[in-house]
Amino acid sequence: MRISGATALVSMAATAMFTGMTAVHGATAEPGVKVLTSENFKDVINQKFVLVEFYAPWCGHCQNLEPEYEAAAKLLRKDEDIQLAKVDCVAEKEICKSYDVGSYPTLKVFREGVSRDYKGNRKSDGIISYLRKHAAPPVTVLTAETLPAFAESENVVVVAVLPANDPQREEVDKTARYFRDDFIFGVVEEHPDVKAPAVVLYKKFDEGKNILEGEITDAKLVNFVRNHCLPTVDEIGMTNYAHYMDASVPLVYLFYGNTAQRNQLKQAYEALAKEWKGKANFVYLDALKYGAHAANIGLKEVWPAFAVQDVQTAKKFPLEQNTEPITEKRMRQHLSDVLTGLQKSKVKSESIPKSNDGPVTVVVGHTYDEIVHNKDKDVLIEYYAPWCGFCKRLAPTYDELGALYKGSN
Structure with missing residues (x-):
């Protein structure tokens, strides 16, 4: 790949120049x-x-x-x-x-x-x-007296209800270490609302808390926390973007250019969010701050705008931006089509080359899967930038290599 070659050249030059x-x-x-x-x-x-x-x-x-x-x-x-x-x-x-x-x-x-x-x-x-x-230990040991204050101490708090020395506490420790940058975890032997084994997720939004009852495993607890740690609708930004990208469900965006646009669609959008809760996450995105993100999901910088992103596959499903206004009906139909597989994803791509007979095959977005994932051929692909000096220097050698293997498997 051209980028790899460039990196190697930079590394060698830097090593020679700065070793001493x-x-x-x-x-x-x-x-x-x-x-x-x-x-x-x-x-x-x-x-x-x-x-x-x-x-x-x-x-x-x-x-x-x-x-x-x-x-x-x-x-x-x-x-x-x-x-x-x-x-x-x-x-x-x-x-x-x-x-x-x-x-x-x-x-x-x-x-x-x-x-x-x-x-x-x-x-x-x-x-x-x-x-x-x-x-410090990933899980705080609580008592009946310390539980109430701990449960109110942060925006999202996870408390396991387990007897002392229960082996399931090790599973809670694993999950707590995984989410250490994000949430605090505690464990208590008895809880006024549930019987062990159980987990209570306290949150300062929506319904206030969620409960997981029965056997506790790391995988089950990670999934439980991911599914309930986010509000039904929230403003997305730098502090919570990673949580949405780690989720197991699609992410729905409503881009707005000003408060009036947001308020105009607020009731319809939040009704959708409640209807599809658990099947998708819903966010508002301030286009004045993060409008450039629209291009990443196939939208023009025209507001308001609506789109769905499958965070597991990185596929994007923008609602067509035409003269027709965004309505609850259009948003609901588009989301339904995406979640049921009826809506095709949008691929960002240059035009397919009219001629592609050179020693190195040119790949664009529309032909990427067909060429790169061809099961009948081994494929070496170079990712490059036209302005990259190292890429330009590599080009003649890469073309020679392409000519050498052209027609082979």
């Missing part, structure tokens, strides 16, 4: 920051809780992070279960390659050898807050 500059990002560890090499990497990441920075000495963003990272490490030195560490990806290429580090700095949290991406901010106080929260 490790001092730029401290060749020795700052107080509290452990330097990782191939000799000690596995031993360190298998500790209880480690934040690892994968960096390159020449990287400006890494240099900007360094004082914040150092300050956090100094303040966390007394936290015995938390360690900050760093890997020089120029000197330790194989380590960084094994974790698919593609940009610098990359931060990953390791808990007894298992990694996940760091999702906190990159200021020292944010790093400290994030690490202390994640190093």
